[in-house]
Amino acid sequence: xxxxxxxxxLGRAADKLFSLxxxxxxxxxxxxxxxxxxxxxxxxxxxxxGVQTKGNKRNQVLKIGHGGTLDxxxxxVLVVGIGKGTKMLGTMLAGSKKYTAxxxxxxxxxxxxxxxxxxxxxxxxxxxxxxxxxxxxxxTGDIMQVPPLYSALKKDGERLSTLMKRGEAVEAKxxxxxxxxxxxxxxxxxxxxxxxxxxxxxxxxxxxxxxxGKELSTCASxxxxxxxxxxxxxxxxxxxxxxxxxxxDIAQSLEHCTALLLGQPARKKLKTEHPGETAVICxxx
Numbered sequence: 001x002x003x004x005x006x007x008x009x010l011g012r013a014a015d016k017l018f019s020l021x022x023x024x025x026x027x028x029x030x031x032x033x034x035x036x037x038x039x040x041x042x043x044x045x046x047x048x049x050g051v052q053t054k055g056n057k058r059n060q061v062l063k064i065g066h067g068g069t070l071d072x073x074x075x076x077v078l079v080v081g082i083g084k085g086t087k088m089l090g091t092m093l094a095g096s097k098k099y100t101a102x103x104x105x106x107x108x109x110x111x112x113x114x115x116x117x118x119x120x121x122x123x124x125x126x127x128x129x130x131x132x133x134x135x136x137x138x139x140t141g142d143i144m145q146v147p148p149l150y151s152a153l154k155k156d157g158e159r160l161s162t163l164m165k166r167g168e169a170v171e172a173k174x175x176x177x178x179x180x181x182x183x184x185x186x187x188x189x190x191x192x193x194x195x196x197x198x199x200x201x202x203x204x205x206x207x208x209x210x211x212x213g214k215e216l217s218t219c220a221s222x223x224x225x226x227x228x229x230x231x232x233x234x235x236x237x238x239x240x241x242x243x244x245x246x247x248x249d250i251a252q253s254l255e256h257c258t259a260l261l262l263g264q265p266a267r268k269k270l271k272t273e274h275p276g277e278t279a280v281i282c283x284x285x
Contacts, residue, residue, distance in 0.1 A: 016049075017247050022257060023067075024085075025233035026239055026245065027240065045064075045247060063086050067081060067091075068097070073224075077239050079231065097229065099228060100228055101195045103192070105193065106220070107191070112209065125190075133185050142177060146174070148206050148210075178202050179203070180198070181200070182197070195209075205222060238257065
């Protein structure tokens with residue numbers, strides 16, 4: 001009897017899991033790729049529902065995807081679509097995002113962040129808080145930006161970052177239009193400085209910090225990066241931490257987030273859509 005009751009409970013959990021549909025947000029930890037976080041989330045949910053991924057008799061597909069890659073070294077809001085919500089992920093790519101970034105003056109790396117090899121070191125003693133604030137004005141509004149070589153953008157179907165790690169020669173992508181809604185200096189303790197950025201789709205904070213370094217006649221790289229908001233989803237209010245990656249917690253979050261999305265005003269999009277950026281969708285049979 002106990003076995004039958006347990007089986008029935010798992011059956012209800014599986015039914016609930018496969019009925020989930022919409023968008024919610026998780027808090028991506030530092031270290032794993034966005035795709036790895038998605039796979040871990042999916043594994044947790046399928047395990048909780050007692051669904052065997054191999055030889056699955058239910059013959060059902062759990063559709064789950066994310067709406068915009070966060071660097072492995074970055075933390076923060078990762079918007080996830082489940083069920084029919086995967087079709088809504090494209091709007092997340094084009095929508096606004098907010099980041100808090102800690103940059104370091106005087107040191108450049110091949111990845112433009114702390115994970116890479118140092119490629120250049122320059123003095124930064126001459127840089128003042130006023131210099132930095134003045135430079136930020138040049139990077140606000142509609143600007144042109146060259147994406148990093150280490151990125152999720154693709155060449156011939158492969159990520160640039162994958163090609164770079166293999167030691168293959170990769171040409172920089174041409175500068176493209178991006179939009180910065182707001183950019184402010186929160187803290188300046190040389191060599192470190194902290195920025196708050198609100199930007200549109202296709203924007204790279206690593207490229208921003210690198211470009212700021214050049215404008216200041218030195219160099220700079222990202223030390224820490226946190227996405228604090230994507231679309232209407234904020235890190236403090238909506239992003240589920242790992243202990244909340246359960247069917248019930250996600251169901252509750254989906255209810256809350258549906259109301260959130262209904263009240264979201266439409267942002268004007270840039271005319272240029274950026275090829276190479278796609279929502280990542282996983283299907284498990």
